[in-house]
Amino acid sequence: MKSLIWRLFRAELRRGELTIVAAAIVLAVSSVWLFTSITDRMEQAIFNKSGDFIAADRVVRSAHPVDLPLAEQADDLELDYAEQLLFPSMVYGNENLVLASVKAVSEQYPLKGSLRISSDVAGSDAAQKQGIAVGEAWLAERLFYQLKVDVGDAIEIGEAEFIISGRIVNEPDAPFSVFMTAPRVIININDVAKTEVVQPGSRLAYRYMFAGEKTNLAEFENWVKPLLADNQRLVNVSSGDSPLAGALQKAQQFLLLAGLIGILLASAAIAVASRLYCQRHYDTVAMFKVLGAxxxxxRAIYLGHFFAVIVASIVIGVGVAFIVQWPVANYVESLLNITLPSAGASPYLMAIGSGLICGITFTLPTLIQLFDIAPMRVIRRDSDDGVVNPLWVGIWMLLSVFVLLLLYSGSLMLSLILLGVGIAAVALLLVISQLLLWFGKKRAASLRNLSLKIAVSSLYKRAKQNRVQLIGFTVAIKLALVVWVIQQDLISEWQQQLPEGAPNHFMYNISEPQKPLINARFENENVELTEMFPMLRGRLVSINDEVVSQQREGEYSEKNSSRRRGAGRELNLSSVANLPYRNALLEGEWLNASSVNEASVEQDFAQRLNITVGDKLGFMVGASEIVVNVTSVRSVDWNTMQPNFYVLLSQDILKDFPTGYLTSFNLPENKSAWMAETMASFPTLVLINVKALITQLSQVVDQVALALRLVLVVVLLASSLVLYAQVQSSLEERRQQTVILRTLGASAKLLRNAVIYEFVILGFLAGFIAASAAQTILLLLQVMVFDIGASINWGLWLLGPVIGTLLVSVMGAGATLRLLKQNSAQLVRNLN
Amino acid sequence: MPTTESTLAPNIIINASGLNHHVATHAGNLSLLNDINLQIKQGESLAIVGASGSGKTTLLSILAGLDSASQGNVNLCGQNLESLDEEQRASLRRENVGFIFQQFLLVPALSALENVMLPAELKGVANARQLAEQWLEKVGLAERHDHYPNQLSGGEQQRVAIARAFISQPKVLFADEPSANLDNSNGQIIEDLLFELNQQSGTTLVLVTHELKLAERCARQITLQAGRIIKQ
Known part of the structure; x- marks a missing residue:
């Protein structure tokens, strides 16, 4: 028996009958291996690098000292550990007094990223540093201008004196909210006590920083999370609202989704190919049974075959992926200038597991049907009709897909969206295809073109098989379209956020009389300024005449506890004529030149403070109170490197107050000296350089975009494989018709055109329905998963039908036309 | 299988009694066989003749245990088919029955030799290859061992099918229009071969055909019309 199984297997291999099943499993295994090794490693590398943005892998943030043995725990888990204490303080130097943001750091700071300090104000000799010596201070560039001091001078913070030993060129964990933050001073944490500025009630921010191996970090997280109080937070680089966090989270979600889709497509290819294989073996199995098998x-014969194919394909898949990953990993490393961490054993386990699950789950139902073929089939072809039970096969497949989705994504929402829309698309497809075929049949009689007539009537005749085929085509095109659109959308969204020549400097504190001077100076030097935003500092004091609390997030005080929630800090108020870049009006009317005492409020801010259109907001600006009516709520894309405001006021209000202005510009490399001169000429101006931040951000975007493209290639391969498998499965059915028509003397041209028309109709239908389904999935994903605005993608509606028609007709006609090249005798012989 | 043992006379190898068979169609029940009673002796050759649609092939498939009758009993080689499940019937066929079909029905993935070996291998015969070689020689295809079905002519394919039918030395051989798909000269060769081998091995032959000339080569003929035996 064993030799029979082996002989049959060899024969199957020779005839290539198992090739598509094997190719699908190889693709599933190698793509899972690639996803989990390359993209996962890329993600890890990106995250490691992105750890630079918080100067650590994990940070515990708190307004009070954390009473936990954090340092000891870090030591036990072999994690690097550093501490920071941030507080605002007046800094005195050269008889000037400026409010600064003091960052007191331990010697190990930063654990990640680069802290670059130069020994002069120009920043010409910036060098990497770690920790700062006791008694020394490093200052942000603008403090040098504001205090009129130089390196080597002394400054005072509270009761302590410090010697300036450098200028901060790059601070890895600089805040992303660059506006109105006080300039930075870095000192040693052991110097804090002697400043005596840290008193009960001081505004303090404690940061405990950790870095190390992923598993140790995870263990640390598990330990610390339950122990943290409500006002203490554990953050990593993807927590929070930074543009980077947003980009990384979306990229992670995308990689997950695309990985899922790749596996689903490979599974579909396995299912289609094994169905085709089993259909081809119905007669053989019936014959075996007649002969008394x-x-x-x-079971031994066919399970043996599939087991051998699955095992061999897994081995080949891992081998292929292993070979492919070398050049890919090298390319990725050199292109992105990162070092990929070692892949470890998990990609192997994941790949082998997925290969086994996909291979077994998606071949078993068709195999079970094959085992049940009645021996009577050798005499009557339709005798297996009772065996096929599409309902349980359908339920089994759906369950398997759902389990696979859930296992791989861990997200019920994502799994439900993909499965739900999938089922809806299939239902829609059945209805539409039935209607069209019915309509086509009615019209077919009146068609003059004989090829078209044959095409339409053969579509109708094979309606049942065509529906299955349409589902395969549609699923393949739909999923590829989804991945393509999301990839395009995400990349272009990021690129829009960081366009070429985006502002890399912000300047504020520009007074009304300085405005024309600054404009002229910049115009002379050909440096383009963006809009000048008027700026007013105001404190929200009441909502609808009800006094609001002034306490900060996480703070508790008896006096404020019963009051309505407030902003918790001073706000920057501004006024602009037009809705700012990437802001969208959600409710109400936008402010216009004739608006009086009106305000537009940002969506999240409004939600947090429970503000709606029609509410009255009271602000204290200096000693005066202003009251404005909220007339609109707008969404703001905080990911753009553009000035944005929670509250925008109508233009009439700002006229009554002395306002400063804020602007931004892109400063070319060669204009640093000119900029230094400008700052010296206007010492009251405040300049913020975000060049380093933008460079880091665009690097991350490049890295992620590359990962997305890699994934797209795999998805397209999987999708083509499904199309190919589907076309192959229809060949058997077509062979018979071709034989009859050829025998009746139909010309090759007539048959060729009939085949092409048939596939064009199928491809167009599949493409069109795929576009509808992809659009639905995208709308749901945009709203429920990616949290970006819902938008109709018109390109999709064009691309779906065009790609569907082209791909399906080329592949289908290509395969079927081979039949037409054979002579009738060969065809008849192959039929037998 | 003690419960299925028959009490028939020892020389009766097939006994069909009170066979009725009908299938459900859109237009209602369609009767294919009506009150068929038939006994076939061991070593006898029987031709079932009749026009197309008379029920010949249906009767053959029920007698061979490929299908079950709606009513009635079939006893094949001492076993009551109605009391056997699919597996037991397969086992009965494996041990006692050979088939030859109009469409040849060779396994396309296997060579001529491997096709002939198949029943012996399923039966667990140790020297399957040797036997298959002998049988291929007997049907005149010693030189075409390694050819696949699509490399053989129709007549050659049917000769392979005959060798495959005889290799397991069946007690009963069922042949369904064995020469209908072949031209006259090839058809003649196949018929001669079939009868010659049948005589040599003493197998019971049940042959379905619409050709009277072929039917006359059998010891006994029955004629079916609309599912009834009209002549015996």
């Missing part, structure tokens, strides 16, 4: 013998 028992069910266990038949």
């Amino acid at each position: 028992s069910k266990p013998q038949i």
Whole structure:
């Protein structure tokens, strides 16, 4: 028996009958391996690098000292550990007094990223540093201008004196909210006590920083999370609202989704190919049974074959991926200038597991049907009709897909969206295809073109098989479209956020009389300024005449506890004529030149403070109170490197107050000296350089975009494989018709055109329905997963039908036309 | 299988009694066989003749245990088919029955030799290859061992099918229009071969055909019309 199984297997291999099943499993295994090794490693590398943005892998943030043995725990888990204490303080130097943001750091700071300090104000010799010596201070560039001091001078913070030993060129964990933050001073944490500025009630921010191996970090997280109080937070680089966090989270979600889709497509290819294989073996199994083969013998033959194919394909898949990953990993490393961490054993386990699950789950139902083929089939072809039970096969497949989705994504929402829309698309497809075929049949009689007539009537005749085929085509095109659109959308969204020549400097504190001077100076030097935003500092004091609390997030005080929630800090108020870049009006009317005492409020801010259109807001600006009516709520894309405001006021209000202005510009490399001169000429101006931040951000975007493209290639391969498998499965059905028509003397041209028309109709239908389904999935994903605005993608509606028609007709006609090249005798012989 | 043992006379190898068979169609029940009673002796050759649609092939498939009758009993080689499940019937066929079909029905993935070996291998015969070689020689295809079905002519394919039918030395051989798909000269060769081998091995032959000339080569003929035996 063993030799029979082996002989049959060899014969199947020779005839290539198992090739598509094998190719699909190889693709599933190698793509899972690639996803989990390359993209996962890329993600890890990106995250490691992105750890630079918080100067650590994990940070515990708190307004009070954390009473936990954090340092000891870090030591036990072999994690690097550093501490920071941030507080605002007046800094005195050269008889000037400026409010600064003091960052007191331990010697190990920063654990990640680069802290670059130069020994002069120009920043010409910036060098990497770690920790700062006791008694020394490093200052942000603008403090040098504001205090009129130089390196080597002394400054005072509270009761302590410090010697300036450098200028901060790059601070890895600089805040992303660059506006109105006080300039930075870095000192040693052991110097804090002697400043005596840290008193009960001081505004303090404690940061405990950790870095190390992923598993140790995870263990640390598990330990610390339950122990943290409500006002203490554990953050990593993807927590929070930074543009980077947003980009990384979306990229992670995308990689997950695309990985899922790749696996789903490979599974679909396996299902289609194994169905085709089993259909081709119905007669053989019936013959085996006639000759007296028992069910266990038949099971041994076919399970043996599939087991061998699955195992061999897994081995080949891992081998292919292993070979492919070398050049890919090298390319990725050199292109992105990162070092990929070692892949470890998990990609192997994941790949082998996925290969086994996909291979077994998606071949078993068709195999079970094969085992049940009645021996009577050798005499009557339709005798297996009772065996096929599409309902349980359908339920089994849906369940398997759902389990796979859930296992791989861990997200019920994502799994439900993909499965739900999938089922809806299939239902829609059945209805539409039935209607069209019915309509086509009615019209077919009146068609003059004989090829078209044959095409339409053969579509109708094979309606049942065509529906299955349409589902395969549609699923393949739909999923590829989804991945393509999301990839395009995400990349272009990021690129829009960081366009070429985006502002890399912000300047504020520009007074009304300085405005024309600054404009002229910049115009002379050909440096373009963006809009000048008027700026007013105001404190929200009441909502609808009800006094609001002034306490900060996480703070508690008896006096404020019963009051309505407030902003918790001073706000920057501004006024602009037009809705700012990437802001969208959600409710109400936008402010216009004739608006009086009106305000537009940002969506999240409004939600947090429970503000709606029609509410009255009271602000204290200096000693005066202003009251404005909220007339609109707008969404703001905080990911753009553009000035943005929670509250925008109508233009009439700002006229009554002395306002400063804020602007931004892109400063070319060669204009640093000119900029230094400008700052010296206007010492009251405040300049913020975000060049380093933008460079880091665009690097991350490049890295992620590359990962997305890699994934797209795999998805397209998987999708083509499904199309190919589907076309192959229809060949058997077509062979018979071709034989009859050829025997009746139909010309090759007539048959060729009939085949092309048939596939064009199928491809167009599949493409069109795929576009509808992809659009639905995208709308749901945009709103429920990616949290970006819902938008109709018109390109999709064009691309779906065009790609569907082209791909399906080229592949279908290509395969079927081979039949037409054979002479009738060969065809008849192959039929037998 | 003690419960299925028959009490028939020892020389009766097939006994069909009170066979009725009908299938459900859109237009209602369609009767294919009506009150068929038939006994076939061991070593006898029987031709079932009749026009197309008379029920010949249906009767053959029920007698061979490929299908079950709606009513009635079939006893094949001492076993009551109605009391056997699919597996037991397969086992009965494996041990006692050979088939030859109009469409040849060779396994396309296997060579001529491997096709002939198949029943012996399923039966667990140790020297399957040797036997298959002998049988291929007997049907005149010793030189075409390694050819696949699509490399053989129709007549050659049917000769392979005959060798495959005889290799397991069946007690009963069922042949369904064995020469209908072949031209006259090839058809003649196949018929001669079939009868010659049948005589040599003493197998019971049940042959379905619409050709009277072929039917006359059998010891006994029955004629079916609309599912009834009209002549015996």
